[in-house]
Amino acid sequence: MLTLQQLLALTPREVRQRAKNPTLSVKRDKEERKYGKEARSVFLNCRLYHAESTGTNYNLIIRNYGMSNSPKKFLFKPSSQLWVHCSCPYFTYHLEVALTLKKSSSIYDSNGNLPRITNPRLRPYVCKHLFATLISYLNADKGK
Numbered sequence: 259m260l261t262l263q264q265l266l267a268l269t270p271r272e273v274r275q276r277a278k279n280p281t282l283s284v285k286r287d288k289e290e291r292k293y294g295k296e297a298r299s300v301f302l303n304c305r306l307y308h309a310e311s312t313g314t315n316y317n318l319i320i321r322n323y324g325m326s327n328s329p330k331k332f333l334f335k336p337s338s339q340l341w342v343h344c345s346c347p348y349f350t351y352h353l354e355v356a357l358t359l360k361k362s363s364s365i366y367d368s369n370g371n372l373p374r375i376t377n378p379r380l381r382p383y384v385c386k387h388l389f390a391t392l393i394s395y396l397n398a399d400k401g402k
């Protein structure tokens with residue numbers, strides 16, 4: 259499973275540049291046991307308002323498995339281990355399989371085939387919605 263820092267660092271510049279002005283609406287934020295481990299699951303909608311974005315609302319799930327040295331703390335820190343998902347087409351066609359191979363996502367929307375054309379090196383990174391959301395959670399938990 260990848261950490262928040264790894265997911266952000268692997269995200270290409272053109273995706274980061276589009277991760278601006280998120281409007282987040284949290285539907286559920288709770289601690290639960292998932293895949294045999296304690297986690298904090300956040301279900302939310304994300305919409306980005308700017309020239310390079312369609313402004314469509316997508317469903318995101320972020321599961322925070324905590325930091326390896328203090329797994330009971332589910333703050334968003336660079337070393338937090340994450341499982342992520344976004345309902346946008348970019349995530350489906352570029353990232354779902356690459357992240358699933360790193361145990362940081364699961365196959366829901368794609369057919370599970372390797373993204374030979376869209377992401378042939380299977381680089382595990384996040385879409386603009388997840389990037390913008392993770393940055394805002396990281397900033398909110400800064401100093402905690």
Ligand SMILES: [Zn+2]
Nearest residue numbers: 344346385387
């Ligand atoms: Zn997305």
